[in-house]
Amino acid sequence: MLITCDNNMQMGYIYLMPSEATVEYTLEESDIGLYYDLESLSIPRIKWLGMGQILSQMRLSVKTYREAVNNVFHCEYWNDLDSEGYMMGIELYLTEDILLPLVAHQAFKVYDIRWRNQDFRVLTLDAYLDVLNKNNVIYPLTPEKDAFVILSIDPASKVARVMALISGRDDLYPVDYLRQPLFVLANSSRSFERQ
Structure with a gap:
């Protein structure tokens, strides 16, 4: 996952x-290796x-989600949806000070779960205790x-x-893709120290 x-x-x-954009990036070009x-x-x-159960x-x-955005809540920046309403990507405020602890503590995880009498995958994008906060709200994409x-x-x-994606659509959100750690950090404070 890029x-x-x-x-x-x-x-x-x-x-x-x-997507085609994900092919352009490699970990070797990322400052994450610093x-x-x-x-x-x-x-x-x-x-x-x-x-x-949680x-x-x-x-x-x-x-x-599409019906609620700009009515019930607002986006920080913008989250891209396809024509059917499935989320393709998330634009967010992100600095190395936020990203590095998430990577260090493996906040990005894929869980195989059973929910609503179906098998789903949950991709967490933050610490799971914050993801599973009872005040959070689950929105169907379609x-x-x-x-x-x-x-x-x-x-x-x-x-x-x-905070997380819950998916029963392996065709749209393939598990192998979600498990591939492609963390591309640019303009790290350490990259300037090397120069």
Whole structure:
């Protein structure tokens, strides 16, 4: 999974689906190697059937993500959806100070779960305790309810942050792609120290 972070611009992008853009990047070109051994980077896959029970206790919106955005909540920047409403990517505020601890603590994980009498995969984009916060809300991406996002919505600003993707669509969100750690850090503070 490609996650880009330009430290100068303090912006990042998470490519949830494989695309032509993901082929252009390699770990060797990333400043992430200044902090971590590239061979040690991973996105673990864990079977956790009990997570479904936790998700069942969270609020599930009747509105799809597309119906709710700019009505119930606002995006930090913009999250790209395909024509059907499936999320292709997430644009977010991201600096090396945010990205590096997430990588170090393996916040990015893929869980195999059972929820709503179906098998799903959950891709966490933050520490799982923050992802599974009971105040977060689950939004279906489409009326088919085969893919969802977990949102943390700031009560004051109504700005939502995507905390996780829940997917039953391996054709759109292939597990092999989600487990490939392609963390591309540009303009790291350490890269300037080397010059």
